[in-house]
Amino acid sequence: RNVSRTAPFWDDGPFGPSGVTYEGFRAKPSLQRKRRRRPLGGGGVSPAAAMPPAAPIISSVQKLVLYETRARYFLVGSNHAETKYRVLKIDRTEPKDLVVIDDRHVYTQQEVRELLGRLDLGNRTKIGQKGSSGLSRAVSAFGIVGFVRFLEGYYIVLITKRRKMADIGGHAIYKIEDTSMIYIPNDAVRVTHPDEARYLRIFQNVDLSSNFYFSYSYDLSHSLQYNLSILRMPLDILKTETTRTRQESFDIFEDEGLASQGGSCIFGICSEPYRKYVWNGKLLDVVKTAVHRDWLLYIIHGFCGQSKLLIYGRPVYVTLIARRSSKFAGTRFLKRGANCEGDVANEVETEQIIYDASVMSFTAGSYSSYVQVRGSVPLYWSQDISTMMPKPPITLDQADPFAHVAALHFDQMLQRFGSPIIILNLVKEREKRKHERILSEELVAAVTYLNQFLPPEHAIVYIPWDMAKYTKSKLCNVLDRLSVIADNVVKKTGFFVNRPDSYCSVLRPDEKYNVLYYRWNDLGGFVVPTGRLQTGVLRTNCVDCLDRTNTAQFMVGKCALAYQLYSLGLIDKPNLQFDTDAVRLFEELYEDHGDTLSLQYGGSQLVHRVKTYRKIAPWTQHSKDIMQTLSRYYSNAFSDADRQDSINLFLGVFQSEEGKPHLWELPTDFYLHQKDTMSLYQPRRSYTFWWTLGVLEYLPLPYDEVACAENRRKLIVKKFNKCDDEIDIHNEFFRPYELSSFDDTFCLAMTNSIRDFMPKNVGIDPSPFTVRKPDETGKSVLGNKSSKEETVLQRKTAASAPPPPSEEAVSSSSEDDSGTDKEDEGTVSQRSTPVKMTDAGDNAKVTENVVQPTKDIYGINLPESPSEDDLSIYTRFVQLGHSQHKQDRSHQPLCSKHIDGVIHLTAISTFSEDNIYEVQPPKVDRKSIEIFHAHIQAAKGIMQPLGKDDILLYREYIKNRYM
Numbered sequence: 001r002n003v004s005r006t007a008p009f010w011d012d013g014p015f016g017p018s019g020v021t022y023e024g025f026r027a028k029p030s031l032q033r034k035r036r037r038r039p040l041g042g043g044g045v046s047p048a049a050a051m052p053p054a055a056p057i058i059s060s061v062q063k064l065v066l067y068e069t070r071a072r073y074f075l076v077g078s079n080h081a082e083t084k085y086r087v088l089k090i091d092r093t094e095p096k097d098l099v100v101i102d103d104r105h106v107y108t109q110q111e112v113r114e115l116l117g118r119l120d121l122g123n124r125t126k127i128g129q130k131g132s133s134g135l136s137r138a139v140s141a142f143g144i145v146g147f148v149r150f151l152e153g154y155y156i157v158l159i160t161k162r163r164k165m166a167d168i169g170g171h172a173i174y175k176i177e178d179t180s181m182i183y184i185p186n187d188a189v190r191v192t193h194p195d196e197a198r199y200l201r202i203f204q205n206v207d208l209s210s211n212f213y214f215s216y217s218y219d220l221s222h223s224l225q226y227n228l229s230i231l232r233m234p235l236d237i238l239k240t241e242t243t244r245t246r247q248e249s250f251d252i253f254e255d256e257g258l259a260s261q262g263g264s265c266i267f268g269i270c271s272e273p274y275r276k277y278v279w280n281g282k283l284l285d286v287v288k289t290a291v292h293r294d295w296l297l298y299i300i301h302g303f304c305g306q307s308k309l310l311i312y313g314r315p316v317y318v319t320l321i322a323r324r325s326s327k328f329a330g331t332r333f334l335k336r337g338a339n340c341e342g343d344v345a346n347e348v349e350t351e352q353i354i355y356d357a358s359v360m361s362f363t364a365g366s367y368s369s370y371v372q373v374r375g376s377v378p379l380y381w382s383q384d385i386s387t388m389m390p391k392p393p394i395t396l397d398q399a400d401p402f403a404h405v406a407a408l409h410f411d412q413m414l415q416r417f418g419s420p421i422i423i424l425n426l427v428k429e430r431e432k433r434k435h436e437r438i439l440s441e442e443l444v445a446a447v448t449y450l451n452q453f454l455p456p457e458h459a460i461v462y463i464p465w466d467m468a469k470y471t472k473s474k475l476c477n478v479l480d481r482l483s484v485i486a487d488n489v490v491k492k493t494g495f496f497v498n499r500p501d502s503y504c505s506v507l508r509p510d511e512k513y514n515v516l517y518y519r520w521n522d523l524g525g526f527v528v529p530t531g532r533l534q535t536g537v538l539r540t541n542c543v544d545c546l547d548r549t550n551t552a553q554f555m556v557g558k559c560a561l562a563y564q565l566y567s568l569g570l571i572d573k574p575n576l577q578f579d580t581d582a583v584r585l586f587e588e589l590y591e592d593h594g595d596t597l598s599l600q601y602g603g604s605q606l607v608h609r610v611k612t613y614r615k616i617a618p619w620t621q622h623s624k625d626i627m628q629t630l631s632r633y634y635s636n637a638f639s640d641a642d643r644q645d646s647i648n649l650f651l652g653v654f655q656s657e658e659g660k661p662h663l664w665e666l667p668t669d670f671y672l673h674q675k676d677t678m679s680l681y682q683p684r685r686s687y688t689f690w691w692t693l694g695v696l697e698y699l700p701l702p703y704d705e706v707a708c709a710e711n712r713r714k715l716i717v718k719k720f721n722k723c724d725d726e727i728d729i730h731n732e733f734f735r736p737y738e739l740s741s742f743d744d745t746f747c748l749a750m751t752n753s754i755r756d757f758m759p760k761n762v763g764i765d766p767s768p769f770t771v772r773k774p775d776e777t778g779k780s781v782l783g784n785k786s787s788k789e790e791t792v793l794q795r796k797t798a799a800s801a802p803p804p805p806s807e808e809a810v811s812s813s814s815e816d817d818s819g820t821d822k823e824d825e826g827t828v829s830q831r832s833t834p835v836k837m838t839d840a841g842d843n844a845k846v847t848e849n850v851v852q853p854t855k856d857i858y859g860i861n862l863p864e865s866p867s868e869d870d871l872s873i874y875t876r877f878v879q880l881g882h883s884q885h886k887q888d889r890s891h892q893p894l895c896s897k898h899i900d901g902v903i904h905l906t907a908i909s910t911f912s913e914d915n916i917y918e919v920q921p922p923k924v925d926r927k928s929i930e931i932f933h934a935h936i937q938a939a940k941g942i943m944q945p946l947g948k949d950d951i952l953l954y955r956e957y958i959k960n961r962y963m
Contacts, residue, residue, distance in 0.1 A: 054231045055727040056171070056362075057268040057718065059216040060084050060106070061294040064141040064158065067116065069123045070186055073156075074135070075144075076112060077295065079725055081737050085112045088291060090156070095189045098147055098154045102291040139180055143214060143297040146283020150199035150656045152192065153185035157208075157283065159297075164746050166306035166319050168353060169367070170360040170733035171218035173304055173321075179208045199656055202663065205646035211596055212279065214299045217732065221273040221300060221323065224353050224369040225496040225534060228362055229705050230269055230715060232530065265719045268727045272714040273298045274416075277323040277349065282652030293716065301326070302348060303596040305589050307751040308357070309582055309768055311570055315357040315747070318561075320589045322597060323349045325375075328673055329647055331640035332544060332602045333392065337381040340676045342408025346545045346601045347375035350593065352557050354564045357747070360733065366568050368497040370490075370560035371417070372538045372553055374545045377427075377439045378409040379446070394438050394543075403446035407690035410450060410460060414695050417537035418702035419458040422489055423447065426542040426552060429466040436543055440464060453688050458699045461492070467548045479610075482552055486559035493536040494525015495560055497567045501532075520574070523563070526701060532567070535700040546602055550594035551610055554587065561586060571769060581757040581768035588751070603640065648672060 061077035068074075075088040085107040091099035107115070120135040141158035148155050161177035181204065183190075213220060219227055270293070275281050279301045288296060302322035309316040327343035328335060335345035351371045359365040380398035400406070413421050425443060427436040444462065451459045463485065470476045501520075526533040538556055542548040558576060565582075566574035576583050587610055594609075645663055648654045653672045654663050671678050694710075695703045704711060720727045731737075742748065753768045866874070934944050946954075 053265075053722075054233070054267040054269050055720075055729065056217050056219075056227070056231070057270040057716070058726050058729070058732055059294045059297070060726055061086060061297075062142065062216050064143065066138040066141065066156075066158065066182070067119070068136050068138040069119070069134075070188075071123075073138070073182075073184065074116075074119065076116070078112075080735065081725060081731065082109060083725060085109065086292065086294065087112070087115065088295060090184060092184055092186045093189055094153070095185050095191050096149070096153055098149070098184070098286055100287050100290050102295070104292050138182065141180065142174075144284075144295060145176075145179060145208065145297070145299065146280045147286050148203065148283055150193075150196055150203070151658060152196045153183065153190065154286075155200075156182050156184060158182065159214075161209075165213065165304045166321075167317070167357075167360075167733075167746060168218055168224070168319060169355065169362050169365060170729045171215060172733075173213055173215045173218065173220065175304065176208050176212045176214070176299065195662060199649070199663070202642075202646050203649050205642060206650040211303060211600065212299050212301050213304050214297055216297075217729070219271055219273060220321065221275075221277040221298060222271065223349075223351055223371050223496075224367060225371075226271075226705055228367065228496075228498055229533075230271055231362060233269075233707065266722050266724075266727055268718045268720045268724075270716040270718075272716075276325050276327055276343075276412075279324075279326045279651065281326070300324070301600075303593045305592055307585050307589055307753070308747065309585060309753045311768060312766060314570075316565075316568075316570060317353075317355055317357045318586060318589065319353040319355075320593050321351045321353065322593055323351075324597070324600065325349075326651055329651060330644045331647075333383050333385045334640055334644045334669075335376075336383055337376055337397075338378045338405045338409055339673045340405065342378065342405055342410075342412055344378050344409060345376040347373070348545075348597055349373050350553060350557075352561065352564075354561065354568065356568060356570075360729075362498075366497075366499050368495060368564040368567060369534075370495040370557065370564065371534060372540065372556055373413070373417075374540050374549045374553065376545060377425075377443055377541055378406045379439065379442050380405060381439065381442075391435065394435055396438065396442065400446070402687040403449045403690075404684065404687070406443075406446040407450055407685070407687075411691045411695065413537065413539065414691060414699070415703040418535040418698075419700045420461050420492055420536040422461040422492060422536065422538045423463065424485065424489070424538060424540045424552060425462065425464045426467040426540065426548045428468050429464060430469060439543070450690065453690065455696075455699075458696070467542070467552070479551075479555060482555040483559065485552075486556040489538050489556055490524075490559050490563060491522055492524045493538065494523055494532055494534050495563055495567075496525075496532060496534045497564065498531045499568070500529060501567070502569050520566075533701070535702070544602060546594070546598045547609075550590065550597070554590040554594075554610055557590065558583060558586060576769065577771050579771050579773075581753045581770075581772070584757050585751065585753050585768070644669065 058079075060079045062080045063082070064075055064077045066073060066075050070092070072092055073090040075090065076085060077088070078085045086105070087103065087107065089101040089103075091101075116135060124134045139158060139160065141160050142162045143159040145157035145159060148157065158180045159176050159178075160180045162174040163177050164172050165175045166173040181200075273281075277300050278298045280297075280299050284296050284298070300323050302324040304319075304321050306317055306319045309318050325343065325347035327341070327347070328339045328345055330345065332346075338344045349371060350373070351369055353367065353369045355365060355367040379396065380400060381394060381396050383392040383394055385392055410421055423443070425440060427440050429437060429440060431437050444464075447460050447462045454460070465481070465485065467478065470478050470481060523532075524535070526535045540549045540552050540556075561582075562571070562574040562576040565571045565576075591609055645654075648669055649656075649663060653669070654666075656663065666672075676682065692703070694708065698706045725731060754766070758764065758766065758768070759772060937944070
């Protein structure tokens with residue numbers, strides 16, 4: 001049978017490439033057919049003009065205050081400008097049930113004050129009666145993590161401190177710094193249980209202040225490619241979704257006050273989060289259908305870091321986001337392989353985002369991203385930790401001849417990333433005694449079996465490479481070999497960029513760019529008129545997916561970074577060298593990323609780093625590696641079991657119930673994660689048709705990003721006025737309603753390529769793509785060893801920015817030096833001259849001439865001196881310019897007539913043109929003079945009689961305030 005290919009979100013009308021049909025789910029290329037353009041409003045339009053006005057929806061609940069009475073909690077939430085309010089009522093008289101009431105009404109500030117005033121008066125007790133008086137303020141917060149219940153009543157978990165960690169197109173990403181857990185039922189109805197305190201202690205072992213992130217306007221569970229793709233949907237789809245949303249919505253106030261003209265309305269789009277990477281999904285499920293969506297704040301766990309790459313003063317933000325899967329989550333030796341649903345242990349999706357911060361708009365700015373994945377080998381395997389061994393033996397727990405669990409896992413990846421899926425297997429291939437090689441043999445068998453039923457062009461690509469073996473070899477450079485693999489991988493998957501290829505990428509007249517031209521045209525992915533899409537993903541694994549995996553991911557990310565910068569027009573060829581400021585900045589990000597993920601899964605930081613594989617690490621690094629190995633071994637042996645219990649309880653894998661075994665009484669959590677062992681028999685998926693129905697029809701595009709009915713149901717589309725706060729990212733980013741200081745801004749406090757990586761010697765080339773010598777790197781002139789270690793420690797622990805004073809009661813100790821922050825980031829001369837030299841013998845170093853010939857830059861040769869004809873034409877042009885701007889100086893004072901060439905600028909305003917010699921007094925009307933005289937008389941105690949309007953206004957004020 002023939003199944004027609006359906007277009008992605010943006011692929012409608014003028015945005016669609018040629019189609020492909022499939023016969024019997026086997027790829028069969030068909031003749032290219034032209035799609036008919038669908039102009040909006042008649043006539044042909046360009047792709048940019050055809051795009052509908054759409055923007056992400058900004059949550060209107062960003063500040064919360066919890067008010068308490070004896071019978072209820074009242075949670076008042078507002079947007080950051082405090083112009084819109086919502087109220088949530090939580091009943092405290094139910095001992096074990098959660099009763100939450102949301103009226104879904106948007107209040108003004110005055111209405112909220114009146115409501116709280118009435119609640120305060122209604123809850124005051126009589127004089128002499130025992131109890132609280134009125135309404136009391138319990139806590140201030142920035143969001144709701146969720147609601148949880150153990151054996152007694154429910155708790156509410158609130159975010160009480162936050163810190164800004166990254167900025168993507170004006171959308172802030174925050175890290176949770178502190179939380180508060182509040183018991184809801186009051187003491188009169190509370191039913192105590194002896195084991196409640198132990199459950200509470202286990203739940204709080206999950207440190208929410210450690211690498212949990214959220215955003216009010218940017219969906220962190222999805223990639224940048226997905227978030228920008230849904231903003232490019234065709235207009236007719238948006239109208240259909242708006243109608244459906246309005247019919248199904250419980251909010252009767254959502255579309256009030258909108259203008260009837262279509263030009264003044266903008267579509268706000270919000271997508272459902274990808275539940276695999278949401279860590280508080282279970283905590284919010286209990287109230288998901290009862291409250292407005294703005295109360296639901298989804299958080300991810302992993303890593304988020306951002307640095308600023310300054311290219312001759314042009315700010316380019318480099319962002320690294322890691323999303324850790326909440327499925328089959330746990331610690332190193334307790335979670336290996338995969339579960340029965342295809343979810344693997346230690347699965348992390350890493351995305352690097354590059355964008356030009358000069359323009360922050362998603363529609364007008366330049367954005368690029370690349371995604372790669374790490375995860376345990378998708379098989380039923382484990383390691384026995386009952387024996388005290390550094391490397392417990394690997395055992396296969398269950399035979400899987402038809403690769404059922406691997407099929408479920410790769411089906412998930414095809415849905416989210418498309419094809420091709422590339423596996424980079426870094427485990428050892430040659431061992432005296434089989435250990436890691438067991439996994440390689442089983443993985444090869446599984447991939448070979450699954451590829452029998454896939455079309456050849458969408459087959460899973462398997463790349464085995466024994467990284468440990470090549471590391472021990474003195475003749476092989478590990479990173480050079482990884483660079484070759486990385487280049488081939490990026491060529492197959494491509495990357496995402498939201499702008500079309502530059503003209504220089506298409507046409508290169510010079511012969512030396514011929515290789516670059518063919519290299520760029522061989523790049524994979526999916527090309528659309530508005531840019532490029534990444535199709536497929538690289539999946540890297542070793543045994544632990546920590547040290548070797550992080551280095552391999554860094555090399556692939558470095559290769560993708562070069563392509564991204566080239567596609568944005570920031571470098572002239574897609575190639576980056578080591579020992580440049582840009583690569584060192586990127587390496588620091590990846591090392592912080594690797595340390596964080598290693599601490600979460602293995603209990604220690606990275607043992608082997610990029611410098612280890614480059615073989616340039618200092619000898620002191622070996623002792624640190626030994627300490628990290630011991631720390632990891634201690635954590636795995638003694639503390640991993642408690643951490644696993646906490647994760648199981650936090651994620652809702654274990655539900656505490658009266659009369660059933662407690663969490664600490666279970667001998668193993670195998671049955672909690674392998675759900676098919678405790679459920680009725682369910683028919684298995686076909687062993688040959690192992691993918692989800694519909695996935696193959698859209699390949700190489702990911703199924704989650706095509707405009708099918710299932711994906712449309714995941715979107716919430718709503719009409720807004722173009723000036724509404726819920727879509728105004730300008731006000732959300734700049735916040736003109738509050739006073740701020742430049743020294744406290746996030747963009748000045750983040751890691752900077754010039755301040756933190758560029759050498760401070762005089763005459764240094766300021767380009768971040770210039771290769772530095774080891775003795776002239778920025779780290780060698782930062783000062784003594786303690787200051788350098790302190791700088792690195794601040795960057796690793798406190799990440800990018802100091803906490804805003806208005807959001808945290810206690811200031812952080814990780815703020816950057818104020819003197820450094822106040823420097824001008826774009827001034828090269830100030831940055832190039834160090835204030836204090838560490839060595840008196842350091843002389844100013846002058847680099848070679850960095851000016852390249854015009855032939856290399858522009859493709860043409862300019863003569864050293866212009867001809868006489870050209871000089872005469874240029875002289876005539878200058879004379880014409882002088883005569884055009886010649887001024888009449890007859891009325892100038894004598895003292896200024898001798899100054900020639902000074903252009904007098906005239907301000908275009910309503911104010912007079914004054915100088916130091918005379919000032920023309922302004923004209924004041926009669927009414928203003930009377931107001932001024934009345935003001936003077938009032939200061940002397942002589943009051944003017946009140947008018948009728950003033951008396952009516954005062955009566956209205958008294959009536960509203962006191963009656």
